[in-house]
Every structure is written in structure tokens, then in C-alpha cells.
Amino acid sequence: MKRGLAFQDEDHEEAVALVNAAQTCTDEEFPAAYRRLLDHTVDHLKREDDLMARIGFFAMEVHTSEHRRVIDEMHHYLDKLKAGDIAAVRAYVTDAVPNWFINHLDTMDTATAMFARQMGEH
Template sequence: MPTLSIPAWSPSLEVGNAIIDADHKETVELLAEAAKASDADLPTHFTAFAQHLRDHLAREEELMHQYGFPPTPIHVHEHNRVRLELEGIAKRMAAGNLALVRGYLTEVVPEWFINHKNTMDSATAAWIRSQGG
């Protein structure tokens, strides 16, 4: 898989919901910090990124439930997949596999983030707006 560039925050990454957009901005910032961290600092930065992402996913799920988003189970299933992935990466990091962590941050996460934002999160935000949120 080719290395992708870490997205820089821009209005093109917004989905039109202030809560989700603020979280996404922080996601991009923490991802960039983790990706460029030294090996010595990578565990701290990855841990901060992973915790933020878990918190963000929980906030999105609260919004989906609050506004009765019909495909909530599908979206939550994807969030759960990512949570398990983060857990697995953290275990490999604890075992000293920093190259895998760095590859995850620079190759897997950027592609996932853009695809997830463009599909599931955009649909969620559009539904919330349609419900007056």
C-alpha cells in the first residue's frame, strides 16, 4: 500500500456538523503529530490519537442515537471495527513494533478517515441537519 499524505485540515474535510467537524479537525491534528513523532515519542502520541478517536466515535454515536439516524447499527459496526483495530495496534506497539504503528498512521488511517468522512459521517451529518440538528 503506498504511503498517503496526512490530510491537512481544510473546509473540504467538513461534514456540516459543528461537533463532528471539531472532532475531525482534532483528529487530523493529532494524526499529523503522531505520524511525525520520533520513535521515543510515538507511543505517547499514538495513545493520545487513539483515545481521541475512541472519544470521537462515542460522540458520533450519541448524535446518531439522539437524532434517530436509521443506519446507526451499520455506522456503529464500523466504529467497533476501528476500536478493535486500535486495540490491536496498541498491543503491537507495546511489543515494540513501532514500524507497524507508523505504517498504520501514515497509510491505513488517512485512507480510512477520508473514506469514512465522505460516506458514513457525511450521511450522518446530513441526517442530523434534516432532523433540525
């Protein structure tokens, strides 16, 4: 899972822990667990966006648009959670989030980290 950028690697480890916590908590604990995951994701993606802007990453627009899409999607599921549809949000956290995360790491984050390291980031 490590890509060689300290903040990114640490954030990704925390994201895995937050997904696991949301998947295994009780229904009573789930809203707070989902909110922690959402907040962490928003903060992390902002850090990545800031990095890409700072280093002039060539594929920044594609990568940041994917960040915006997933944040919008997570807020959509937050609305579902507020409406009481815990089952739908649990399914999202169990299926869609891990699949997206793995794909995103293997593609966009890997390319970003490689470029950032070439630009002297660690």
C-alpha cells in the same frame, strides 16, 4: 472536510492534527502520540454514536459497527506498540488510518451529518 456539525467538524480537525503529529514525531514520542490519537478517536466515535441514537439515524447499526471495528483495530495496533513493534504501528498510522478516515468522512459521516442537520442538529 467540514460536514456541518460543529462537534464533528471540530473533532475531525483535531484528528487530522493528531495523525500528523503521530506521523512526524520521534520514536520516543510515538507511543504517547498514538495513545492520544486512540483516545481522541474513541471519544469522538462515542459522541457520534450518541448523536445517531438521539436522532434515530436510519443507518446507525452499520455506522456504529464500523466504529467498533476501527476501535478494535486501533487497540490491536496498541498491543503491537506495547510489544515494541513501532514500525508496524507507524505504517498503520501513515497508510491505513488516513485512508480509512477519508473514506469514512466521505461516506458514513456525510450521510450522518446530512440526516442530523435535517433533524435540527448543528
